[in-house]
Amino acid sequence: MRVVRAGPGVDDRRDLEQLVITPRQGCRSIDLADIWRYREVVYFLVWRDFKVRYRQTLLGAAWAAIQPLLTVAIFTFLFSRLAGLSSGGVPYPLFAIAAFIPWGFFSAGVGSATNCMNSNQDLVKRIYFPRVAIPLAAILSGLPDLIVGLALLAVFFLYYGVIPGPAALLLPLFLLQALVATVGFGIILAAANARFRDVGHAVPFVLQIALLATPVGYASSVIPEPWRLLYALNPMVGVIDGVRMALFGMPMTLGTALASLVATLLALVGGMLYFGRIERSLADIL
Amino acid sequence: MSGVPAGAMKVRGIAKRYRTGQPGDMLPDLRETLMSPFSRRPTQEGRPPFWALRDINFDVQPGEILGILGRNGAGKSTLLKILSRIVHPTAGRIDMAGRLGCLLEVGTGFHRELTGRENVYLNGAILGMSRREIGAKLDAIVDFAGIAAFIDTPVKHYSSGMYLRLGFAVAAHVEPEILIIDEVLTVGDAAFQAKCIRKVEELVKDGRTVLIVSHQLALVQKLCSRAIMIQEGVVVADGRPDAIIGDYLSGLDRHLDVDLRLRTDRRGRGHVRLVGLQISGGDGASVAAGGPALFEFEVSSAAAALECVFTIYDSLGEPVCTFDTTNGGGGDSLKDGPRRSFRCHVPALNLRPGRYSIGMTIMSHDGETEDDLEIACTFDVLSGFIGGREIIADPACGRVEFPHRWSAA
Numbered sequence: 001m002r003v004v005r006a007g008p009g010v011d012d013r014r015d016l017e018q019l020v021i022t023p024r025q026g027c028r029s030i031d032l033a034d035i036w037r038y039r040e041v042v043y044f045l046v047w048r049d050f051k052v053r054y055r056q057t058l059l060g061a062a063w064a065a066i067q068p069l070l071t072v073a074i075f076t077f078l079f080s081r082l083a084g085l086s087s088g089g090v091p092y093p094l095f096a097i098a099a100f101i102p103w104g105f106f107s108a109g110v111g112s113a114t115n116c117m118n119s120n121q122d123l124v125k126r127i128y129f130p131r132v133a134i135p136l137a138a139i140l141s142g143l144p145d146l147i148v149g150l151a152l153l154a155v156f157f158l159y160y161g162v163i164p165g166p167a168a169l170l171l172p173l174f175l176l177q178a179l180v181a182t183v184g185f186g187i188i189l190a191a192a193n194a195r196f197r198d199v200g201h202a203v204p205f206v207l208q209i210a211l212l213a214t215p216v217g218y219a220s221s222v223i224p225e226p227w228r229l230l231y232a233l234n235p236m237v238g239v240i241d242g243v244r245m246a247l248f249g250m251p252m253t254l255g256t257a258l259a260s261l262v263a264t265l266l267a268l269v270g271g272m273l274y275f276g277r278i279e280r281s282l283a284d285i286l
Numbered sequence: 287m288s289g290v291p292a293g294a295m296k297v298r299g300i301a302k303r304y305r306t307g308q309p310g311d312m313l314p315d316l317r318e319t320l321m322s323p324f325s326r327r328p329t330q331e332g333r334p335p336f337w338a339l340r341d342i343n344f345d346v347q348p349g350e351i352l353g354i355l356g357r358n359g360a361g362k363s364t365l366l367k368i369l370s371r372i373v374h375p376t377a378g379r380i381d382m383a384g385r386l387g388c389l390l391e392v393g394t395g396f397h398r399e400l401t402g403r404e405n406v407y408l409n410g411a412i413l414g415m416s417r418r419e420i421g422a423k424l425d426a427i428v429d430f431a432g433i434a435a436f437i438d439t440p441v442k443h444y445s446s447g448m449y450l451r452l453g454f455a456v457a458a459h460v461e462p463e464i465l466i467i468d469e470v471l472t473v474g475d476a477a478f479q480a481k482c483i484r485k486v487e488e489l490v491k492d493g494r495t496v497l498i499v500s501h502q503l504a505l506v507q508k509l510c511s512r513a514i515m516i517q518e519g520v521v522v523a524d525g526r527p528d529a530i531i532g533d534y535l536s537g538l539d540r541h542l543d544v545d546l547r548l549r550t551d552r553r554g555r556g557h558v559r560l561v562g563l564q565i566s567g568g569d570g571a572s573v574a575a576g577g578p579a580l581f582e583f584e585v586s587s588a589a590a591a592l593e594c595v596f597t598i599y600d601s602l603g604e605p606v607c608t609f610d611t612t613n614g615g616g617g618d619s620l621k622d623g624p625r626r627s628f629r630c631h632v633p634a635l636n637l638r639p640g641r642y643s644i645g646m647t648i649m650s651h652d653g654e655t656e657d658d659l660e661i662a663c664t665f666d667v668l669s670g671f672i673g674g675r676e677i678i679a680d681p682a683c684g685r686v687e688f689p690h691r692w693s694a695a
Contacts, residue, residue, distance in 0.1 A: 018289040021371060021380040044411040052399045123395050127388065127412055128371035280374045283367065284304070 024280045029272040030187075034130045041129045045137030049112075050144055064148035068104055072097045075217040085218045090248045091160045098156075098247055099216040099240045101149035102178040106185075106236055107207050109139040113186030114203045117194040121286040131279045135190035139182050146175075164247045174242035177264055181235035184267030191271075191278035194286055215240050219250070232259035235267060292384045293348035293463045293495040295369075300342040300378035301519070302364050303335045338364040340519035342378070346464075349493045353500070353510035353527055355534045357551065361519045362499050366468055369497070384463025384495075385414055389454070398442035402433060402452055405441055409456045423459045430485070431455035451478055458485050464495045483509075503531050504602040535601060535641075535664075546662070547586075554655040558648055559586040562627075565644075565665045574670030575677040575687065579635040581609070583646070588624035591651035596630075596662070599643045606637065606685050612649075636687050637667045639679040 035042065054060045072093050079085045080092040087095035113135040117124065120134050157164065193199040214236045215223075223231050231237055238260020245252040278285075290296050339361045346352050356362045367373045369380065370388045395412045396405045406427055410420035428434050431451040433444075441449060467486065483505070490496055490509065500506055506513060506527055513530035515523040515537070523533045547561050562584030567573045583594055597608045609630050611620060620628075643664040648657040669678045673689025 019380075019382045019386070021368065021375065021382075023375050023377055040411045040417060044408045048397055048400065048404075048408050051404070052397060055399050123412065125372065127395060129412060283373045 027273060028276045030132045030276040030279060031130060035132060035136075038129050038133060042133045042137055042140070045133055046140045046143075049137055049141035053141065061144070061148060064145040065152050068097055068100050068149055068152060071100055071104075075100075079217040085222065088219055088221075088244075088248065088250050090162070090244075090250075094156045094160050094162060095219075095244070095248070096217060097153055098243055099214075101146065101153055102175060102239050102243060103211065103214060103216050103236060104149060105142050105146045106178055106182045106239075107211070108145065109142050109182035110185050110189060111203060111207060112138040112142070113182075114189040114193050114200055117190050117282065117286060118197075118200070124286055125283050131282055132187060132275055135187050135275075136183065138190075139179075139186050162248075165249055167246045167249060170246040171243060174239050174246060177235070177242070177261065178239045180268055181239065181264045184235075184264065184269075184271040187271040187275045188267065191275045194282055195278055210234070210236075219244075220256070221251075228253065229255050229259050232256040233263045235260045235264040238264070290381045290383050291348055293493075295346040295380065295382040295464060295495065297342055297344050297369075298379050300339055300365070300368060300375050300380065301337060302339040302361075302368060302373070303337050303376040305335055337519055339368070339375075342516070342519070342521055344514055344521055344524060346495055346497070348463075348495055350512060351490050351496045351498065351510045353498050353506035353513035353530070354516065355499075355503075355506065355513055355530060356516035357537075359551075360516045362516055363468070365516065366466055366497075366499060370466060382464060385460075386464045386466065387413060387457065387460040387462030389457045389465065389467045396441055396449065396453065399440055401440050402428070402437040402444070405452070406456055409453070410460070413457060413460045414462070415460055427452075427455045427459050430458070430481075447475065447478075454478075454482055458482070458489070461489075461492075462494070464497070465489060466497045466499075468499045501603060503534070504604050507531055507602060531602065549659065551660065553658040554648070555650075556657065557587075558589050558592060558650070558656040560584070560646060560648055560657050560659060560662065561586045563644070563646075563663055565663070572668055573635060573665060574668040575639050576634055576636060576670045576672035576689075579632040581630040581632070581644075583628045583630075583648075585626060585628075585648060585657075588626040589650060589656075590624050591622065592625045592656070593649040593651070594628045594646070595649070596644050596646035598637070599645060599661075600685050601641045601643075601681075603643075606642070634672070634689075635667065636672055636689075638677055638683060638685055638687050639667050639669045640681065640685070641666050 054063065057063065059066065075096045076093050079096075080087065116134050116138040117131075123129075123134070124131060189199055189203060193203070213231075213234055220228075220231070220237060220241050232241075232255065238257055241250075241252040241256055241260075244250040342361075342365060344352075354362055354365070364373070366388075368375050369382075370386060395409050397408065400408065403424070406424060407417070407420050410423075411417070415423075428437050431448070431454070433448050433452055436444065436448065441452070444452070486496070486509065496509075498506060498510060510527045512525065513527040514521050515530050515534055517537070523530050546563060547559070552559075560583060562582070564580075564582040565573060566580050566582075568578030568580070573579050581596065583596075585592065593611045595608065595610045595612070598606045600606050611618070611628065641664055643661045645660050646658070646662045647655055650656050669676065671677065672687045673691070675687075677687050
């Protein structure tokens with residue numbers, strides 16, 4: 001029989017191999033191999049979260065389209081009609097919805113990840129599986145909504161008769177960055193909210209402010225040059241500038257791209273370490 | 287480090303420390319954390335740690351059925367949580383091989399909005415089954431739970447019995463190499479309980495390793511090949527189930543020497559407490575089979591319309607009979623006003639000789655439990671005469687005896 005032993009902590013292969021339980025101490029990331037082993041649990045949790053979301057709703061998955069539509073309608077009125085902000089030659093509603101789709105994914109993902117540990121404490125207190133599966137599932141269950149959003153975006157392109165250039169092939173990269181940023185912030189806030197319930201109260205409010213600190217309703221070019229780099233530490237700035245570059249050929253500075261990429265990766269690594277630290281005491285503190 | 291064979295478990299020096307206080311107080315709160323660099327006093331000062339487990343050592347061989355006994359608060363549930371990896375130990379090491387399944391609280395992870403079928407898949411995955419495995423066992427699970435007609439109904443419309451049956455059915459079909467069972471064999475109605483016990487016996491016959499935690503000593507005695515007893519976070523006895531159950535019960539006896547007023551192993555609101563209890567035979571002597579018995583209870587303060595319920599358990603913790611003031615029989619002479627003591631006369635106590643214990647509950651008129659002692663005291667029934675026959679101790683003959691008469695046709 002093969003002995004699998006991965007550091008202090010816990011290890012098992014689901015067939016007849018060795019499981020060792022020892023105390024865990026110090027700074028340790030979440031266990032990626034364990035998440036892979038329990039991938040079916042992640043799958044079923046995603047499936048559950050998605051199924052439950054639109055059950056007993058009248059409009060069902062149409063909600064995934066209604067939210068961006070209404071937001072863009074309001075933004076068009078506020079930013080374009082009233083404030084007269086420039087959208088760089090692109091029809092404003094198209095310009096805004098291209099940004100709101102990734103932002104909506106980020107915002108919904110971070111929001112539901114923040115509360116997921118508390119709403120699943122029954123599971124955490126009674127059954128073992130990698131705890132990070134819970135926020136991960138909360139975030140990934142937003143993917144179908146993202147796909148509906150992208151389809152809606154395609155309809156906008158058709159309606160306005162705009163044809164994206166070959167740079168549009170870069171779109172998946174920026175969506176991937178959005179996903180990584182969502183997971184990073186999501187697991188940090190999930191762990192933090194399990195520990196300090198204050199976080200759950202602050203997050204919805206902070207997300208509202210963050211919408212204004214992200215170029216969803218306006219172009220990032222309105223931010224004065226000296227502040228641009230600081231501004232780009234918001235990972236969603238890089239994502240949205242990138243999406244607009246890919247779809248509309250709008251300019252994006254290398255500084256913005258790098259700063260937001262670094263911020264995204266820091267959030268992910270920080271999240272893995274912080275969640276790994278809180279994880280072992282989750283059943284005790286929830 | 288060499289491994290252990292499949293289905294085996296090796297537990298060495300497991301300890302678990304909790305910070306004391308309310309569960310939410312175990313870690314400093316946000317303000318304390320933020321202020322701690324500015325505060326001179328460490329925030330944990332003055333809170334002595336609580337060791338739920340101190341030093342747990344035992345081995346389990348493949349195919350062994352181990353019973354784990356211990357009073358409430360001895361650390362059994364903490365041990366189970368560590369074995370099932372829900373909480374981390376503070377010290378020690380556990381080696382095991384094979385998939386571990388838990389029948390802790392069945393139905394955990396069911397989602398109210400999902401249908402029975404959907405929940406079987408979800409719960410099966412969480413308990414460690416692959417999608418294919420669940421698909422293959424779905425029929426057996428639904429059949430076992432007996433809810434075939436409702437499998438596509440959201441579980442929020444299930445009765446609590448259906449919910450429990452489905453939960454147990456999923457958990458029982460995981461077929462792990464090591465199975466941990468915690469009190470779940472008490473779910474559902476009697477027929478379903480019997481079915482659960484048969485299923486566990488089946489799993490045991492398959493050569494699976496099983497750990498059973500239960501207050502049903504008869505079940506432990508029936509199923510287990512070995513037992514350990516945990517007391518204050520340490521394994522204090524390890525051996526044949528009969529011997530360990532004996533130790534466990536005599537440990538309870540020792541505990542009973544403590545004055546009733548000072549006992550801490552009680553539940554309930556506590557406005558009124560049981561402070562005195564006396565059991566005697568008719569003429570003030572000891573209780574004998576078939577003889578009269580008088581049970582006298584005294585409570586700490588007189589409150590209006592208190593109710594008193596007590597149950598006699600046999601030496602294995604199985605209930606034998608219950609006496610209940612709320613179930614009026616017409617011949618009772620309880621005052622309607624404040625009651626400070628209760629006396630229960632039994633003209634002929636038809637129990638066979640042996641050791642029995644009494645569990646008792648005091649309830650107030652609003653149905654709230656005031657005081658509840660799992661085991662308030664033990665007493666012995668001596669040999670005696672029932673229906674003119676001499677009855678002597680023989681555990682194989684059951685617990686009760688009736689006056690009867692034989693005749694030839």
